[in-house]
Amino acid sequence: MTSTTEITDLQTLQGQLRLKILSLYNQAHAGHIGCSLSCVDLMIATLVLRKREQDTFLLSKGHAAASLYVCLNHLGEISDEVLATYYLNGTTLPAHPAPNKHKGIPFATGSLGHGLPIGSGIAQAGKLTGDDSRVFVLMSDGETNEGTTWEAAHFAIQHELDNLIVLVDKNGLQGFGQTADVLGDTASVQTWNAIGFETAVVDGHNVAEVLSTIDRLTATPNGKPKLIIAKTVKGKGVSYMENRLEWHYLPMTETQYEQAKDDVNERYLALTTVQE
């Protein structure tokens, strides 16, 4: 069970990384803010807190790269100086992750539907080698529209890749509409469970719950790949962005940036501020 202190620490981290994300997007005057805020808590749970040296983390929804960059910065794998080059000419941190530039970014992503096949290959290699490595793949719910998702899913089931842990950032919005209105619920837990994944549904902004679910699913090898449906809110933490499709695309004005920071400070960091 997670203690109150640990929960407070997690909340502080969630707030601090959100502020960094907002700062990056403000500096770059760039979009995809809602996408990053939707999944940053899942990255805190996996990339920051559960990934071991021998594990791999793949951000399949590469458009949330800012979230990946701040997490790697938090881990010391991307320096403050490099982070400050985000979106600038000559950067190694473009809007979508680049190949061969940072150890924590094993593959360039940005075209959806690539992470799960690659992750399955890494997991298969781990099985073939006989090591105890695990692979975390973070996908968007819209991404489960992609045919490669289903090719890879069946590969993972057939090859009993229980070292593969897939997280679906299920915020219910995709590029040009609600997932329910586009192709229906391709991230349905019933579907994934029926085809052979071991599944769980969590609050994707409750880091402690995500952590305990990962630990539970991976406690005993059972030959089943894992899928965690994380119910999330696009733009989580910034009141005017939450559940709004336009924050897949829009950059912030200065006024909006100030309000966004206020929202995050109030929701995540007020307790810390009081203690200070």
Next chain:
Amino acid sequence: MRKEFAAAIEKIGREDDKVVFITGDLGYAALENVADALGPRFINAGVAEQNMVGVAAGMAYKGYKVFCYSIAPFVVYRCLEQFRNDVCLHQMPVFLVGNGGGYGYGIMGSTHHAIEDLACLSSLQNVNTYIPAFADEVSPMLHQIVAEGRPTYLRLGAGPNTPDGAEVHGSFKHIVHSKASVGTVVALGPVAANVLTALNDELLTGQFDVFTATNLPLNLPADLAHRWAGKPLLVVEEHVSVGGLAQQLSVKLLTDGATPSHFVSLSAQGYPNGLYGDQKYHQQLSGLDPANIARQLASFTN
């Protein structure tokens, strides 16, 4: 070449436990020996070529050298983005093998032909494509591919063995030597056999140097380019003209200032009459048959 390919892969797989072979559900009566030799390193990824290449990239990331096998059109077009993004951009040791390049699958129809494959693949970053013209080239090429460990496409077809006395110059193999050469032929892949047949015409015998291009992008030594300059040059390829050998070679020659007196490209024309037949039928429609090659060469001698 499939027999030579399977034998070579079996040998390589037995010698190197980092070699993995993935098939897209093809290889009946051809790859059983590979499956037996490689055991768990032989994977049938099913009818799911895009995933096959993504999986290969993931395994390569973990240190494996991975072959992905299917018939040429299936392993090229369907998974082009996976090869570009997951393999080539990351310089992964993943090797696509396409059987039946060009019109190799003949009467199977247009879905089973690969006549734009080299244009698609040889333009990618960090890639090498190998196009054996002769069956005995397959094994050494495979050893080289594994040793190089870079993104690769191997285009297989059906061909005889290399003529005696062949010499390698960069990407080119000099297969017919002429002491009084009036011109040069450069062929790509097994259609080179049609060039050799054309040269059986007694009016043409001994009058042309013949080369094959074994890999793209081209490595054209400057001295070779200048040997071809000022004389007619015929390019023969079972591939469309856009992005194929003729186009890539012409850029090299012009860049080197080595201009032939005539430059003629014989290439795959697609399906000009909308009708279908075996490989020879399609070669003939495209002017890649020995008779048309002979006519073209004869025009150089006049």
